[in-house]
Amino acid sequence: MEDSVNVEKALDIIKRNILSIISSMLLVGVLATLITYFIMTPKYEAETQMLVSSPSDSVIVNFENIETNLQLIHTYRDIILSKTILEDVITNLGLSQTVEELSKQITVTNQDQSQVLSIVATDASAQQAEQISNEVAIVFKERIVEIMYVDNISIYAPADVAPGIDPVSPQPLINIAIGMVAGLILGLIWAFSKAYFDKSVKNEIDVYNVLGLPVVGSLAKFED
Incomplete structure:
Protein backbone atom coordinates (compact mmCIF):
# COMPACT_ATOMS: atom_id res chain seq x y z
CA MET A 1 0.00 0.00 0.00
CA GLU A 2 2.76 2.42 1.01
CA ASP A 3 4.77 1.70 -2.15
CA SER A 4 1.77 2.34 -4.37
CA VAL A 5 1.07 5.61 -2.55
CA ASN A 6 4.69 6.71 -3.05
CA VAL A 7 4.45 5.94 -6.76
CA GLU A 8 1.14 7.78 -6.99
CA LYS A 9 2.62 10.74 -5.15
CA ALA A 10 5.63 10.84 -7.50
CA LEU A 11 3.38 10.69 -10.55
CA ASP A 12 1.14 13.37 -9.06
CA ILE A 13 4.15 15.66 -8.50
CA ILE A 14 5.26 15.16 -12.09
CA LYS A 15 1.73 15.76 -13.39
CA ARG A 16 1.34 19.01 -11.44
CA ASN A 17 4.72 20.29 -12.62
CA ILE A 18 4.73 18.86 -16.13
CA LEU A 19 4.83 22.28 -17.82
CA SER A 20 7.77 23.40 -15.70
CA ILE A 21 9.61 20.12 -16.36
CA ILE A 22 9.07 20.38 -20.12
CA SER A 23 10.06 24.05 -20.08
CA SER A 24 13.28 23.20 -18.25
CA MET A 25 14.06 20.44 -20.74
CA LEU A 26 13.45 22.73 -23.75
CA LEU A 27 15.30 25.67 -22.21
CA VAL A 28 18.48 23.69 -21.52
CA GLY A 29 18.14 22.02 -24.94
CA VAL A 30 18.00 25.44 -26.63
CA LEU A 31 20.95 26.61 -24.51
CA ALA A 32 22.95 23.55 -25.60
CA THR A 33 22.05 24.32 -29.23
CA LEU A 34 23.24 27.92 -28.96
CA ILE A 35 26.49 26.89 -27.27
CA THR A 36 27.10 24.19 -29.90
CA TYR A 37 26.55 26.41 -32.93
CA PHE A 38 27.70 29.83 -31.73
CA ILE A 39 30.29 29.32 -28.98
CA MET A 40 32.07 26.00 -29.48
CA THR A 41 34.81 26.02 -32.13
CA PRO A 42 34.54 23.25 -34.75
CA LYS A 43 37.46 20.82 -34.73
CA PRO A 158 49.43 10.93 -46.24
CA ALA A 159 46.57 12.96 -44.80
CA ASP A 160 44.22 14.24 -47.49
CA VAL A 161 41.21 16.11 -46.10
CA ALA A 162 38.33 16.32 -48.55
CA PRO A 163 36.74 19.75 -49.15
CA GLY A 164 33.61 20.34 -47.08
CA ILE A 165 34.44 17.60 -44.57
CA ASP A 166 32.35 17.63 -41.40
CA PRO A 167 34.07 18.56 -38.14
CA VAL A 168 34.62 15.77 -35.60
CA SER A 169 33.41 18.07 -32.84
CA PRO A 170 31.15 19.46 -31.62
CA GLN A 171 28.43 16.91 -32.41
CA PRO A 172 25.16 18.89 -32.43
CA LEU A 173 22.70 16.00 -32.01
CA ILE A 174 24.60 14.50 -29.09
CA ASN A 175 25.05 17.89 -27.39
CA ILE A 176 21.37 18.79 -27.80
CA ALA A 177 20.26 15.37 -26.53
CA ILE A 178 22.54 15.70 -23.49
CA GLY A 179 21.19 19.21 -22.90
CA MET A 180 17.57 18.05 -23.01
CA VAL A 181 18.25 15.13 -20.67
CA ALA A 182 20.05 17.49 -18.28
CA GLY A 183 17.09 19.88 -18.49
CA LEU A 184 14.68 17.03 -17.75
CA ILE A 185 16.71 15.99 -14.70
CA LEU A 186 16.90 19.58 -13.44
CA GLY A 187 13.15 19.95 -13.94
CA LEU A 188 12.45 16.78 -11.96
CA ILE A 189 14.83 17.83 -9.18
CA TRP A 190 13.10 21.21 -8.97
CA ALA A 191 9.62 19.61 -8.93
CA PHE A 192 10.45 17.09 -6.20
CA SER A 193 12.36 19.67 -4.13
CA LYS A 194 9.39 22.00 -4.33
CA ALA A 195 7.04 19.21 -3.25
CA TYR A 196 9.36 18.17 -0.40
CA PHE A 197 9.47 21.63 1.15
CA ASP A 198 5.79 22.37 0.48
CA LYS A 199 3.90 21.05 3.54
CA SER A 200 0.40 22.13 2.45
CA VAL A 201 -2.26 19.43 1.89
CA LYS A 202 -3.57 19.41 -1.67
CA ASN A 203 -5.20 16.02 -2.27
CA GLU A 204 -6.07 12.59 -0.87
CA ILE A 205 -2.48 11.34 -1.20
CA ASP A 206 -1.23 14.24 0.91
CA VAL A 207 -3.87 13.45 3.55
CA TYR A 208 -2.64 9.86 3.75
CA ASN A 209 1.00 10.94 3.97
CA VAL A 210 0.33 13.48 6.73
CA LEU A 211 -2.22 11.58 8.85
CA GLY A 212 -1.44 8.01 7.91
CA LEU A 213 -5.16 7.33 7.42
CA PRO A 214 -6.94 6.15 4.28
CA VAL A 215 -9.36 8.59 2.65
CA VAL A 216 -12.90 7.18 2.56
CA GLY A 217 -14.50 10.06 0.72
CA SER A 218 -14.07 13.58 -0.58
CA LEU A 219 -16.22 16.66 -1.04
CA ALA A 220 -16.43 18.47 -4.32
CA LYS A 221 -15.75 22.20 -4.39
CA PHE A 222 -18.93 24.23 -4.85
CA GLU A 223 -18.87 27.63 -6.46
CA ASP A 224 -21.36 30.31 -5.35
Whole structure:
Protein backbone atom coordinates (compact mmCIF):
# COMPACT_ATOMS: atom_id res chain seq x y z
CA MET A 1 0.00 0.00 0.00
CA GLU A 2 2.76 2.42 1.01
CA ASP A 3 4.77 1.70 -2.15
CA SER A 4 1.77 2.34 -4.37
CA VAL A 5 1.07 5.61 -2.55
CA ASN A 6 4.69 6.71 -3.05
CA VAL A 7 4.45 5.94 -6.76
CA GLU A 8 1.14 7.78 -6.99
CA LYS A 9 2.62 10.74 -5.15
CA ALA A 10 5.63 10.84 -7.50
CA LEU A 11 3.38 10.69 -10.55
CA ASP A 12 1.14 13.37 -9.06
CA ILE A 13 4.15 15.66 -8.50
CA ILE A 14 5.26 15.16 -12.09
CA LYS A 15 1.73 15.76 -13.39
CA ARG A 16 1.34 19.01 -11.44
CA ASN A 17 4.72 20.29 -12.62
CA ILE A 18 4.73 18.86 -16.13
CA LEU A 19 4.83 22.28 -17.82
CA SER A 20 7.77 23.40 -15.70
CA ILE A 21 9.61 20.12 -16.36
CA ILE A 22 9.07 20.38 -20.12
CA SER A 23 10.06 24.05 -20.08
CA SER A 24 13.28 23.20 -18.25
CA MET A 25 14.06 20.44 -20.74
CA LEU A 26 13.45 22.73 -23.75
CA LEU A 27 15.30 25.67 -22.21
CA VAL A 28 18.48 23.69 -21.52
CA GLY A 29 18.14 22.02 -24.94
CA VAL A 30 18.00 25.44 -26.63
CA LEU A 31 20.95 26.61 -24.51
CA ALA A 32 22.95 23.55 -25.60
CA THR A 33 22.05 24.32 -29.23
CA LEU A 34 23.24 27.92 -28.96
CA ILE A 35 26.49 26.89 -27.27
CA THR A 36 27.10 24.19 -29.90
CA TYR A 37 26.55 26.41 -32.93
CA PHE A 38 27.70 29.83 -31.73
CA ILE A 39 30.29 29.32 -28.98
CA MET A 40 32.07 26.00 -29.48
CA THR A 41 34.81 26.02 -32.13
CA PRO A 42 34.54 23.25 -34.75
CA LYS A 43 37.46 20.82 -34.73
CA TYR A 44 38.71 18.85 -37.74
CA GLU A 45 40.92 15.77 -37.87
CA ALA A 46 43.50 14.61 -40.38
CA GLU A 47 45.31 11.27 -40.27
CA THR A 48 48.67 10.26 -41.73
CA GLN A 49 49.68 6.60 -41.65
CA MET A 50 53.25 5.34 -41.54
CA LEU A 51 54.63 1.83 -41.84
CA VAL A 52 57.43 0.66 -39.58
CA SER A 53 59.24 -1.85 -41.78
CA SER A 54 62.43 -3.84 -41.68
CA PRO A 55 65.67 -1.93 -42.31
CA SER A 56 66.27 -1.21 -45.98
CA ASP A 57 69.33 -3.48 -46.10
CA SER A 58 67.34 -6.46 -44.82
CA VAL A 59 65.98 -8.48 -47.74
CA ILE A 60 64.36 -11.26 -45.75
CA VAL A 61 61.46 -10.26 -43.50
CA ASN A 62 61.26 -12.61 -40.53
CA PHE A 63 59.31 -12.74 -37.29
CA GLU A 64 62.29 -11.46 -35.32
CA ASN A 65 62.38 -8.27 -37.38
CA ILE A 66 58.65 -7.78 -37.01
CA GLU A 67 58.83 -8.24 -33.23
CA THR A 68 61.66 -5.71 -33.04
CA ASN A 69 59.64 -3.23 -35.07
CA LEU A 70 56.62 -3.67 -32.81
CA GLN A 71 58.77 -2.92 -29.77
CA LEU A 72 60.23 0.15 -31.49
CA ILE A 73 56.76 1.56 -32.13
CA HIS A 74 56.32 2.42 -28.45
CA THR A 75 59.57 4.38 -28.58
CA TYR A 76 58.53 6.05 -31.83
CA ARG A 77 55.34 7.35 -30.22
CA ASP A 78 57.35 9.24 -27.61
CA ILE A 79 59.79 10.58 -30.20
CA ILE A 80 56.98 11.86 -32.45
CA LEU A 81 55.57 13.96 -29.60
CA SER A 82 58.98 15.12 -28.43
CA LYS A 83 60.22 18.70 -28.45
CA THR A 84 62.80 17.79 -31.11
CA ILE A 85 60.15 16.85 -33.68
CA LEU A 86 57.47 19.39 -32.80
CA GLU A 87 59.83 22.38 -32.79
CA ASP A 88 60.77 21.58 -36.39
CA VAL A 89 57.09 21.23 -37.33
CA ILE A 90 56.27 24.62 -35.78
CA THR A 91 59.18 26.26 -37.61
CA ASN A 92 58.45 24.62 -40.98
CA LEU A 93 54.75 25.52 -40.95
CA GLY A 94 55.13 28.88 -39.20
CA LEU A 95 52.68 27.90 -36.46
CA SER A 96 51.87 30.15 -33.52
CA GLN A 97 51.41 27.27 -31.06
CA THR A 98 53.94 26.30 -28.43
CA VAL A 99 55.34 22.77 -28.33
CA GLU A 100 53.03 21.92 -25.44
CA GLU A 101 49.96 23.27 -27.25
CA LEU A 102 50.83 21.43 -30.46
CA SER A 103 51.40 18.15 -28.61
CA LYS A 104 47.81 18.35 -27.32
CA GLN A 105 46.59 18.55 -30.93
CA ILE A 106 48.38 15.36 -31.96
CA THR A 107 47.51 11.77 -31.17
CA VAL A 108 49.70 8.82 -32.13
CA THR A 109 47.89 5.49 -32.32
CA ASN A 110 48.79 1.93 -33.15
CA GLN A 111 46.66 -1.20 -33.27
CA ASP A 112 47.92 -4.24 -31.37
CA GLN A 113 50.42 -6.31 -33.34
CA SER A 114 50.35 -3.82 -36.21
CA GLN A 115 53.39 -2.13 -37.73
CA VAL A 116 51.28 0.85 -38.79
CA LEU A 117 51.55 4.13 -36.87
CA SER A 118 48.78 6.69 -37.27
CA ILE A 119 49.36 10.38 -36.61
CA VAL A 120 46.08 12.23 -36.06
CA ALA A 121 46.14 16.02 -35.89
CA THR A 122 43.20 18.12 -34.67
CA ASP A 123 42.72 21.77 -35.53
CA ALA A 124 40.06 24.43 -36.07
CA SER A 125 41.12 24.44 -39.73
CA ALA A 126 40.79 21.25 -41.76
CA GLN A 127 43.62 22.33 -44.05
CA GLN A 128 45.95 23.07 -41.15
CA ALA A 129 45.11 19.74 -39.50
CA GLU A 130 46.19 18.07 -42.75
CA GLN A 131 49.41 20.09 -42.91
CA ILE A 132 50.31 19.36 -39.29
CA SER A 133 49.66 15.63 -39.61
CA ASN A 134 51.74 15.31 -42.77
CA GLU A 135 54.56 17.56 -41.54
CA VAL A 136 54.91 15.62 -38.28
CA ALA A 137 55.28 12.41 -40.30
CA ILE A 138 57.82 13.98 -42.68
CA VAL A 139 59.95 15.48 -39.90
CA PHE A 140 59.84 12.26 -37.90
CA LYS A 141 60.89 10.18 -40.92
CA GLU A 142 63.87 12.49 -41.48
CA ARG A 143 64.96 12.90 -37.87
CA ILE A 144 64.63 9.25 -36.81
CA VAL A 145 67.64 8.45 -39.02
CA GLU A 146 69.75 10.88 -36.97
CA ILE A 147 68.26 9.90 -33.61
CA MET A 148 68.28 6.08 -33.82
CA TYR A 149 70.38 5.42 -36.94
CA VAL A 150 67.57 3.48 -38.62
CA ASP A 151 65.73 4.09 -41.86
CA ASN A 152 62.66 1.93 -41.55
CA ILE A 153 59.81 4.46 -41.79
CA SER A 154 57.68 4.94 -44.87
CA ILE A 155 54.69 7.26 -45.23
CA TYR A 156 52.19 5.22 -47.21
CA ALA A 157 48.96 7.15 -46.52
CA PRO A 158 49.43 10.93 -46.24
CA ALA A 159 46.57 12.96 -44.80
CA ASP A 160 44.22 14.24 -47.49
CA VAL A 161 41.21 16.11 -46.10
CA ALA A 162 38.33 16.32 -48.55
CA PRO A 163 36.74 19.75 -49.15
CA GLY A 164 33.61 20.34 -47.08
CA ILE A 165 34.44 17.60 -44.57
CA ASP A 166 32.35 17.63 -41.40
CA PRO A 167 34.07 18.56 -38.14
CA VAL A 168 34.62 15.77 -35.60
CA SER A 169 33.41 18.07 -32.84
CA PRO A 170 31.15 19.46 -31.62
CA GLN A 171 28.43 16.91 -32.41
CA PRO A 172 25.16 18.89 -32.43
CA LEU A 173 22.70 16.00 -32.01
CA ILE A 174 24.60 14.50 -29.09
CA ASN A 175 25.05 17.89 -27.39
CA ILE A 176 21.37 18.79 -27.80
CA ALA A 177 20.26 15.37 -26.53
CA ILE A 178 22.54 15.70 -23.49
CA GLY A 179 21.19 19.21 -22.90
CA MET A 180 17.57 18.05 -23.01
CA VAL A 181 18.25 15.13 -20.67
CA ALA A 182 20.05 17.49 -18.28
CA GLY A 183 17.09 19.88 -18.49
CA LEU A 184 14.68 17.03 -17.75
CA ILE A 185 16.71 15.99 -14.70
CA LEU A 186 16.90 19.58 -13.44
CA GLY A 187 13.15 19.95 -13.94
CA LEU A 188 12.45 16.78 -11.96
CA ILE A 189 14.83 17.83 -9.18
CA TRP A 190 13.10 21.21 -8.97
CA ALA A 191 9.62 19.61 -8.93
CA PHE A 192 10.45 17.09 -6.20
CA SER A 193 12.36 19.67 -4.13
CA LYS A 194 9.39 22.00 -4.33
CA ALA A 195 7.04 19.21 -3.25
CA TYR A 196 9.36 18.17 -0.40
CA PHE A 197 9.47 21.63 1.15
CA ASP A 198 5.79 22.37 0.48
CA LYS A 199 3.90 21.05 3.54
CA SER A 200 0.40 22.13 2.45
CA VAL A 201 -2.26 19.43 1.89
CA LYS A 202 -3.57 19.41 -1.67
CA ASN A 203 -5.20 16.02 -2.27
CA GLU A 204 -6.07 12.59 -0.87
CA ILE A 205 -2.48 11.34 -1.20
CA ASP A 206 -1.23 14.24 0.91
CA VAL A 207 -3.87 13.45 3.55
CA TYR A 208 -2.64 9.86 3.75
CA ASN A 209 1.00 10.94 3.97
CA VAL A 210 0.33 13.48 6.73
CA LEU A 211 -2.22 11.58 8.85
CA GLY A 212 -1.44 8.01 7.91
CA LEU A 213 -5.16 7.33 7.42
CA PRO A 214 -6.94 6.15 4.28
CA VAL A 215 -9.36 8.59 2.65
CA VAL A 216 -12.90 7.18 2.56
CA GLY A 217 -14.50 10.06 0.72
CA SER A 218 -14.07 13.58 -0.58
CA LEU A 219 -16.22 16.66 -1.04
CA ALA A 220 -16.43 18.47 -4.32
CA LYS A 221 -15.75 22.20 -4.39
CA PHE A 222 -18.93 24.23 -4.85
CA GLU A 223 -18.87 27.63 -6.46
CA ASP A 224 -21.36 30.31 -5.35
